[in-house]
Amino acid sequence: RRLSVQITPLMGAESGGAVIVLHDITELRRLETIRQEFVANVSHELKTPLSSIKAYTETLLGGALHDEQHAMSFLGRIEEQADRLNALIQDLLSLARIESAEQTFDLAPVVVGEAVAACLSDYTPQADARGIRLLAESDEPQAEVVADPEGLRVILNNLVDNAIKYTPDGGSVTVGWKVVEEDYVRLSVTDTGIGIPKDQLPRVFERFHRVDKARSRELGGTGLGLSIVKHLTQSFGGSVAVESKIDHGTSFYVTLPKS
Ligand code: ADP
Numbered sequence: 001r002r003l004s005v006q007i008t009p010l011m012g013a014e015s016g017g018a019v020i021v022l023h024d025i026t027e028l029r030r031l032e033t034i035r036q037e038f039v040a041n042v043s044h045e046l047k048t049p050l051s052s053i054k055a056y057t058e059t060l061l062g063g064a065l066h067d068e069q070h071a072m073s074f075l076g077r078i079e080e081q082a083d084r085l086n087a088l089i090q091d092l093l094s095l096a097r098i099e100s101a102e103q104t105f106d107l108a109p110v111v112v113g114e115a116v117a118a119c120l121s122d123y124t125p126q127a128d129a130r131g132i133r134l135l136a137e138s139d140e141p142q143a144e145v146v147a148d149p150e151g152l153r154v155i156l157n158n159l160v161d162n163a164i165k166y167t168p169d170g171g172s173v174t175v176g177w178k179v180v181e182e183d184y185v186r187l188s189v190t191d192t193g194i195g196i197p198k199d200q201l202p203r204v205f206e207r208f209h210r211v212d213k214a215r216s217r218e219l220g221g222t223g224l225g226l227s228i229v230k231h232l233t234q235s236f237g238g239s240v241a242v243e244s245k246i247d248h249g250t251s252f253y254v255t256l257p258k259s
Helices: 025-061 068-099 112-129 149-165 198-203 213-218 225-235
Strands: 003-009 018-024 108-111 133-137 144-147 172-180 184-191 239-245 249-257
Touching (some): 025 068, 108 112, 144 249, 149 225, 149 249, 198 239
Parallel strands (some): 133 172
Antiparallel strands (some): 003 018, 108 144, 239 249
16 A cells, blocks of 8 residues: 655644645555556557548549449448447447546436337347347246336346357347345346356456457447446446356346346
8 A cells, every 4th residue: 555645734824834745646556557458458448440441442442432232342341430439439428427526326226127129029029139049038027126117127128138149059048037035036047058168257347358359249249238227227226246167058037136
């Protein structure tokens, strides 16, 4: 632990007194390092798609435009990279809003079963296309949580989106929920996917942490989804957890106050 000492003489004090302020700079340094890493990560993440867009554009301008087949393929890639930039900026804005104290949530009772049904119906086309079964499972269909409905939708969508992304074709994704410790509802999103190595589990909720960067990018990931899930859940007075077994699957848990 390091302290910095600031000594300010008292103005007009005949006694020659002074005010001594001790700052704990260990914590300040830590926060500054986190901030610097975040800025470096954001810059890198923004630069990668931009460099691709620039390279494809240069190739088109350099003559590839006249070769229709190549031109179409390059334009397709430019569009992909622009979509990626857009997703990244959207996620960064959500995260910034959730973290700023200004964000207020409209906390209200939400029937979990209804929120889950809406989410699964949004993802049915995507799952069907890959032969992945989406299931909702609970003995307590009427259970309600206190949450911001839009925030709960974002939490569920991020977890189900990941579960589908990281599950091979033909697998399944199950969303369950049950009342725990009387006052809480624990939601689970379980997949039969690739799993997460044990040493990576504590880090998956960190911003931009990805087990396999190339795979995440290829699948359109921003590396911010789980950190948004964690911040939203905590804003609603809840907590997150994860369990996983390589090549068997992963379960994410979100525990929220019961209504
Ligand atoms: P991304 O946009 O890369 O999916 P997330 O913050 O949502 O970012 O997730 C962080 C990382 O955690 C992912 O890159 C992936 O490596 C891992 N991950 C998240 N969900 C799952 C899952 N259901 N199965 C396996 N790995 C997962």
